[in-house]
Amino acid sequence: MDTILEMRGITKAFPGVKALDNVSLAVRRGEIHALVGENGAGKSTLMKVLSGVYPAGQYEGDIIFEGETKAFYGIEDSERDGIIIIHQELALVPLLSIAENIFLGNERARGGVIDWEETSRRTAELLARVGLKERPETKVAHLGIGKQQLVEIAKALSKEVRLLILDEPTSSLNESDSDVLLDLLKEFRAAGISSILISHKLNEIAKVADTITVLRDGTSVSTMDCSGGVQEDDVIRDMVGRPLADRYPPRKPKVGDTIFEVRNWTVRHPIDTHRNVVDRASLTLREGEVLGIAGLMGAGRTELAMSLFGRSYGTWVDGEAILRGQKVDLSTVPRAIDAGLAYATEDRKSYGLVLDQSIRRNVPLANLEAIADRGVVDRRRESEVAEDYRQRIRIRSSSIEQPTVNLSGGNQQKVVLSKWLFAGPDILILDEPTRGIDVGAKFEIYTIIRDLAAAGKSLIVISSELPELLGITDRLYVMNRGRIVGELPTADATQEKIMSMIIRSDRKAEGATHG
Incomplete structure (x- = not known):
């Protein structure tokens, strides 16, 4: 050749x-x-x-x-x-x-x-x-x-x-x-x-x-x-530049009681208003748990996550959210944040970051009140917070003044996580948290997820990479056609089991249509 x-x-x-x-x-x-x-x-x-x-x-x-x-x-x-x-x-x-x-x-x-x-x-x-x-x-x-x-x-x-x-x-x-x-x-x-x-x-x-x-x-x-x-x-x-013996950091889960529950959550498509993109979905999330949601593209995973986070996708039809045993109002993004939820979008460049702004300006965005005095942002406090997260989460950059557009994908993702962590959530929904980033940066994101769970935070991770879900989660839900079609402990899960759940649900849906 x-x-x-x-x-x-x-x-x-x-x-x-x-x-x-x-x-x-x-x-x-x-x-x-x-x-x-x-x-x-x-x-x-x-x-x-x-x-x-x-x-x-x-x-x-x-x-x-x-x-x-x-x-x-x-x-x-x-x-x-x-x-x-x-x-x-x-x-x-x-x-x-x-x-x-x-x-x-x-x-x-x-x-x-x-x-x-x-x-x-x-x-x-x-x-x-x-x-x-x-x-x-x-x-x-x-x-x-x-x-x-x-x-x-x-x-x-x-x-x-x-x-x-x-x-x-x-x-x-x-x-x-x-x-x-x-x-x-x-x-x-x-x-x-x-x-x-x-x-x-x-x-x-x-x-x-x-x-x-x-x-x-x-x-x-x-x-x-x-x-x-x-x-x-x-x-x-x-x-x-070194052997990576393990793709996923070792972890000893400490899962507590149920902190969050979703019952019969139903959401319609924003344009095709007769079609349910989330159809009577129910799930539970426990304290300190990393919960995975698996499914093919278009299964309704992102639609479920966004609609829970302040109904920021589609038209909510029915269902309720229970936080620590009490019904909670998630009807707007500020209310969802006040309730302790955070959502890191799958599209960090369009929705997760203000790309032409610096790390300093991006990190505090979800909690500006914490760095403001009488409605005016305290620049010194803003810098302190950004520098603190830059070091704590190891964001590789020349300084906090570096525009986020010039950061690598992995470091942009760390800025998104920093932004939501500064808001002090109890529940983090991470939608495709490692999309488009390399294997070394993935390991660092997995380590952050592990450490958050160890600190008592509860996480929902949506990923199209089944090995990733099998490597970092404690329990899995499987979605297809807007419905949750299966649940199993990650220790018992395999890629084949997950795909068979999806295939069985397809056959069941087709049978119901023809019947």
């Missing part, structure tokens, strides 16, 4: 930090090359150099593509050569159709007028190639995140891609959607298209990668050939 890409001695510096230090990378034609490393290791920076986001002249080193030394001054230059990057945050316009999105900026036109017939025909061909059955005129807003990811890939194919770069493409996908995308990469490999896959999901990388390159602290540490198989422990060791 000949080499399609070489990056030699790439060095990229920002004020006060060297993001890449003499990094080299070689990708063969028609291979899937995985690029892994902790958050902040330099993976995305390296790909931005390659794609021209950081233009030639702003870095040192050489890019050789198809045997020629290249100088890309923007994304248009790299795309012209067939290098297409799909970022973690999808760049689609929700209110435009699939066809309009695929050819946005690359319109099929004659005499300056868009040829809609040709656009629709070509879109249908591309959708068939990525396995989507949607019509070209379907609005992107009506697609799930998995299908939107496939639209992005169809868009890349429309530009005659030769090297496809995917940055965390499955971070928001469930297991079945992830498998569809990974199978598509295998098809591209068979067609001679090369791919660079950035992912924290080592099990997925093991399924498809031909080669793995590990970055750590802005340097290339190792490159592994996967033809004979690769051990995840070896990859983790190179990523974090």
Whole structure:
């Protein structure tokens, strides 16, 4: 297999930090090359150099593509050569159709007028190639995140891609959607298209990668050939610079009496008001317990969590919440916070943080009264609180003045947790708390969860990663189609048992429909 890409001695510096230090990378034609490393290791920076986001002249080193030394001054230059990057945050316009999105900026036109017939025909061909059955005129807003990811890939194919770069493409996908995308990469490999896959999901990388390159602290540490198989422990060791003997911190649970109970909680979809997104859900949570909620994407887990937290999703229809034996009013977010609840969203960038503000400004946000004097924020107290949590939760940053947008995903998640911990909750609902963060940062988040439970806090953890739930929780509920369809102690749980609960509930629902 000949080499399609070489990056030699790439060095990229920002004020006060060297993001890449003499990094080299070689990708063969028609291979899937995985690029892994902790958050902040330099993976995305390296790909931005390659794609021209950081233009030639702003870095040192050489890019050789198809045997020629290249100088890309923007994304248009790299795309012209067939290098297409799909970022973690999808760049689609929700209110435009699939066809309009695929050819946005690359319109099929004659005499300056868009040829809609040709656009629709070509879109249908591309959708068939990525396995989507949607019509070209379907609005992107009506697609799930998995299908939107496939639209992005169809868009890349429309530009005659030769090297496809995917940055965390499955971070928001469930297991079945992830498998569809990974199978598509295998098809591209068979067609001679090369791919660079950035992912924290080592099990997925093991399924498809031909080669793995590990970055750590802005340097290339190792490159592994996967033809004979690769051990995840070896990859983790190179990523974090030490063996990680255990993925999950050891824990001795001290679970007390029931502190929180939800009975027959029912919530309708905010637009499709005849559809229940949470359907008569009941659960209990005990003091010092880590309770997991498992389920496929769309099962209703996030809808349940958000609706409990001040009815911040959908239309509440029925049900009651009991806190320490008394009915509690959770009808608004302030009332939920006053009752001792906190909710760390799955989308930390859109809803968890004010990204252009500093750590100092973000940490106290959920409890401003505690740092205010007569309604005016005390800047000295604000700084003390932010610095206290920066040290206590080990947020890696230059100072509390660093904007949160410049932090790695793991450290952004720590700021979100700090914000809610400062509010002094008794019950924390953590929705996908480790999404998009590396294995080392995950361990630190798991340790925080363990320590909170040991201090008597009660936690509800929602996660799409079943091994994670099996590794950190005491008890599990399984959700499907808005209903809780199973409960079992984590000690008795397996991935197979969880999936069988979901499948049985599907069969039961289909039987009821046909009956």
